[in-house]
Amino acid sequence: MRRLGGVGIAAFDRQQLSQRSFAELSSELSQAQVDALHAQLDQFRNALVRFASTHRDSIRRDPTFRHAFQQMCAQIGVDPLAGPRKGGWWAEILNLGDWQYELGVQVVDVCVSTRERNGGLIAMDELVRLVSKLRGLAGGIVTEEDVIRSIKTLKPLGAGYEVIDVGGGKRMVRSIPKQLDEDQAVVLAIAHQAGGRVSVELLQSRRGWSLERATTALENMLLRDGICWLDDQDETNGIAYWIPSAMHWDE
Amino acid sequence: MSLSPHTTPSGFRLPSIHAAPPFFTQQPNPATQAVATEQWSRLILSYAKHRNLFTIKVEDAQTTGGDWDEILRNDRINRKLNTSYLAYILEQMERSCRLAFDPPKQSISAVLYWRTPEEWAEVLHEWATSTGQLNTILTFYEIIEPPVPSPLSGVPMSILRRAINLLIKSNRAQLIAVADGEGVRFLNGSTSK
Incomplete structure (x- = not known):
């Protein structure tokens, strides 16, 4: 009886032949898959570009829309600012790169111009308020999130801008690279609640700090860091310390 | 607050x-x-x-x-x-x-010095020119207490002296001795000197 495939020399040929056909088929298939994927990517990319360019103005102008867009980008793993080219492919289409850098420059402007008053420490809401004022009405609304993103884009410059959480949902931006220790963060939080005023007695009663600990923290902020001012005419305690960045200034 | x-x-x-x-x-x-x-x-x-x-x-x-x-x-x-x-x-x-x-x-x-002595010198010369008092002799008193109030009204004597000295240096004023003290004569000099 004759078996398919046989046992002769011809069988080897036949096997090689079928293997070759399989290989061809497989590469054809994967080529088709790659093509399909490319087509899909192109489509996705086009859709995104279309989306971005149609909604460019909304993205730049409307903070909630911008937030939603940035969240969407984060979810699909796309950074609107990243890309192979300078400023990024995204940045080019959206002009969001320029927008973000411009905001960064304005953040620096406000931080530097208020530095002599607040010692390089500014409350986030104050910063947002001053930046918005600087941009004027035409600049659209700026949110804390935008400012934080801009500060991140400033990181490569090594200026040491940093966002600090002082608790109670309050955030501050520090524009002078100085170590802010834990006690100072506590003092800042308390100052924020009291309109900028802190005293040794207040720290003792609110936080149960020892006289030495409270005095050291405040004197360091006063003498070493220059982020608070002394008041020797305080009605309650005689001596009080005022942190300009925690005070509310109306220009 | x-x-x-x-x-x-x-x-x-x-x-x-x-x-x-x-x-x-x-x-x-x-x-x-x-x-x-x-x-x-x-x-x-x-x-x-x-x-x-x-x-x-x-x-x-x-x-x-x-x-x-x-x-x-x-x-x-x-x-x-x-x-x-x-x-x-x-x-x-x-x-x-x-x-x-x-x-x-x-x-x-x-x-x-909310104006510098240099600025006061200009104000002074300007005043003398605009009120037509070039080449006439004025006492210091007439300058700081003029009948018509001027920018110079009430200027302290020390500022006036410094301003006049600056004008003398640029040949735009001369000190003149008058009967009751000192006087000054303003001259027409170009302000660019």
């Missing part, structure tokens, strides 16, 4: 820092104090210009009802500048040529 600008009864707009309690205390941190000194200097000079005040004394920080009450104290926050801090500020202002102690060799009373 919110710190906002405040307009005084005399119509002067106080900057918001004037409502900050620590602004009235001398600061131990030199960098902070430099900021405070600058703010105080500007405030004192702009207020002097607003009220046409020429002199300030260390004791103005103590007295009430004086010309300087509106800025040397802030009753809304119950703070006032003490005399030693004012003395310090005046010394710093003297160093940056924004005032001169008058009489010299003491540091409790000063003449404020």
